[in-house]
Amino acid sequence: MDQTATAPRVDADANPDPLVARLRAGDRAAYAEMVRTHGGRMLAVARGIVGEGDAADCVQDAFLQAFRKIDTFEGQAALGTWLHRIVVNAALMRRRKMMARPELSLDELAPVFDDTGCRVEPTYTLLDEPDLAERTEVRAAIIDGLAQLPDEARQIILLRDVEGLSTDQAATELGVSVSAAKVRLHRARAALKRLLEPAFGADSVAEIGAEA
């Protein structure tokens, strides 16, 4: 997987994929076509998250979800983008099971202030490094951090920050108000930030570099 690539922007005016109409009609050949067209990319993505052993199961889970939900696919994203989101989510959920850790509470990861409103949680000075995302430790921290977030928090980060939808589009996708989406997204980002800081704070990265 190209680690430096950015999430594509959705094209709301794109013509619906003709394959989608056939899928909705229950055309079995269309299901096979979807699997063969998109399955290889999804398998590569799943391997990057859960490793070789569990990747095929993640892809199967993702396709089953996609088959069930095809009637709700609105064409706001391209079919491949939608499937990418589903397989990433499926792989992160499997990753959580592999980690055998309970889901984390957003409240416990929220910013902390003292009685006068001053920030009191530890802060990190970030290493100014453009290829931070390519560091194995940072990638693992993103994957494990997202895997540990509650479902609602993980889903909105996948829509907004990973897929690149606008906050308004993410709210529509989740069926919540924009104001609710904003609160949910902010709490999710703040929590993920806390989980990532040990991996990308300057001190930690320097230590990783020194050990290498």
Added chain:
Amino acid sequence: MSKLPMMLTCGEFEAFLFDYVEDRLSGYARFKFEFHIKACRDCRDYLAAYKKTMALGGQVLGAPADPVPADLPDELVAAILAARDNDADGAPE
């Protein structure tokens, strides 16, 4: 940090942060937010880490612009389609 009238507390800064990174903050609110950034190192670091968190999600897990698909084994394709047939035979969720 809250003695000057224009000076937000860190807690108030936090409340404006989402709108700031979404570029939805304007006028006096934006001025107060940016004034706080200049004065408070903790919030400056916090904002930088928050933005980095937003970016890293897409960089690590976003759909690659030029994907390299894995070879898809025929057995996996068959298993997926068989699972779909079994699923369709059962009660839908």
